[in-house]
Amino acid sequence: MMSGSTILFYLLATLIISCGVLSVLTRQIFRAAIYVLFTLIGIAGMYFWLQYEFLAAVQIVVYVGGIIVLIIFSIFLTQQAGEKLAKQQLDRKIFAGLAAFCGFALTIVQVLQHGFKMGTETPIVPTVENIGQRMLDVNNSGYAFPFEIVSILLLAALVGCIVIALRSKPEVNLK
Numbered sequence: 001m002m003s004g005s006t007i008l009f010y011l012l013a014t015l016i017i018s019c020g021v022l023s024v025l026t027r028q029i030f031r032a033a034i035y036v037l038f039t040l041i042g043i044a045g046m047y048f049w050l051q052y053e054f055l056a057a058v059q060i061v062v063y064v065g066g067i068i069v070l071i072i073f074s075i076f077l078t079q080q081a082g083e084k085l086a087k088q089q090l091d092r093k094i095f096a097g098l099a100a101f102c103g104f105a106l107t108i109v110q111v112l113q114h115g116f117k118m119g120t121e122t123p124i125v126p127t128v129e130n131i132g133q134r135m136l137d138v139n140n141s142g143y144a145f146p147f148e149i150v151s152i153l154l155l156a157a158l159v160g161c162i163v164i165a166l167r168s169k170p171e172v173n174l175k
Contacts, residue, residue, distance in 0.1 A: 008049055016042035027087070030075055037068045054131055067157045 016039055023035035040063045047056035124130045138144045
């Protein structure tokens, strides 16, 4: 018999995976943004379930509150909310699938090569002060490099929003 915690995990995992797949498969840009929104909310729910409230709050504030709102505003400002995205050519689909497979393979190789240690260090208490100190530490136990990678990801999302907002509209001839 499954416990409530297990049921909650499976519900969140189903939400994350289904909305992630739907965001990739839909051809309507506004629906894709909404599916990404629910995917990110599901990930925040997973952080809450793991009792990492700080990471869940950051997930909601930065991704849900920042990036998704920026994407939705750029869609509405360009009046492209109801338009369907162009159907992609077969060579682009093949390249995208190959890139996704390579990223997945790289992730699997890294996880399999990592030597996970069991309890050699005492775990840190997940307070804002401890997380902040680890976030800006440049030693092996610090997260300064991943912090910079996340900032590059946020910059890429901002550039993507600008590209969506600057997409040229077809001219309508009223003659």
